[in-house]
Amino acid sequence: QVTLKESGPVLVKPTETLTLTCTVSGFSLSNARMGVSWIRQPPGKALEWLAHIFSNDEKSYSTSLKSRLTISKDTSKSQVVLTMTNMDPVDTATYYCARVIVVVTAIPEYFDYWGQGTLVTVSS
Amino acid sequence: SYELTQPPSVSVSPGQTARITCSGDALPKQYAYWYQQKPGQAPVLVIYKDSERPSGIPERFSGSSSGTTVTLTISGVQAEDEADYYCQSADSSGTSHVVFGGGTKLTVL
Numbered sequence: 001q002v003t004l005k006e007s008g009p010v011l012v013k014p015t016e017t018l019t020l021t022c023t024v025s026g027f028s029l030s031n032a033r034m035g036v037s038w039i040r041q042p043p044g045k046a047l048e049w050l051a052h053i054f055s056n057d058e059k060s061y062s063t064s065l066k067s068r069l070t071i072s073k074d075t076s077k078s079q080v081v082l083t084m085t086n087m088d089p090v091d092t093a094t095y096y097c098a099r100v101i102v103v104v105t106a107i108p109e110y111f112d113y114w115g116q117g118t119l120v121t122v123s124s
Numbered sequence: 125s126y127e128l129t130q131p132p133s134v135s136v137s138p139g140q141t142a143r144i145t146c147s148g149d150a151l152p153k154q155y156a157y158w159y160q161q162k163p164g165q166a167p168v169l170v171i172y173k174d175s176e177r178p179s180g181i182p183e184r185f186s187g188s189s190s191g192t193t194v195t196l197t198i199s200g201v202q203a204e205d206e207a208d209y210y211c212q213s214a215d216s217s218g219t220s221h222v223v224f225g226g227g228t229k230l231t232v233l
């Protein structure tokens with residue numbers, strides 16, 4: 001059974017750095033056909049892709065947020081970590097991690113399993 | 125930056141057919157994928173590779189592609205289909221970047 005679960009703070013202050021962890025089970029982060037992505041959704045708004053990490057440790061970031069994002073993984077712990085620096089109230093959103101199916105190395109297709117999401121509020 | 129365009133809302137009566145479109149310049153070269161999201165829940169994949177249906181998704185969900193537009197069709201809409209629907213694709217050939225459409229709220233009257 002494939003599951004993903006996000007964890008991290010529910011409240012961060014402006015200018016702080018957000019660190020979110022995605023713990024996966026039911027598949028390995030070393031599987032070449034899969035990766036893990038982060039996607040966010042501000043309240044009442046659309047989904048926004050943030051970043052991917054693949055089995056070969058190749059990473060990809062949203063162009064608009066690239067300077068603020070870092071994604072990494074610990075295969076032995078089955079965890080993927082996303083950090084986002086310089087948080088702002090506009091970053092208030094539900095943050096999801098999702099398994100991404102890969103057609104060839106580091107080329108994503110679609111998200112077949114999602115975590116439940118974690119709401120992060122940015123406020124002083 | 126690359127965008128996928130969806131209508132903000134679609135309304136249908138129960139039993140009718142709902143069609144939700146998604147337009148993007150790269151869609152002739154890239155597959156599209158569709159997700160259903162109900163309030164307070166994570167998205168669920170309902171169509172992949174333009175027209176393939178994952179196991180467990182009802183047959184009333186189908187997808188098609190024509191030029192720069194892909195369409196999600198829900199035949200015989202049921203009250204439980206009321207949700208937000210998002211299309212997703214890659215922003216260009218060979219890239220690892222992903223883009224989502226703005227979402228369409230399907231209302232079952």
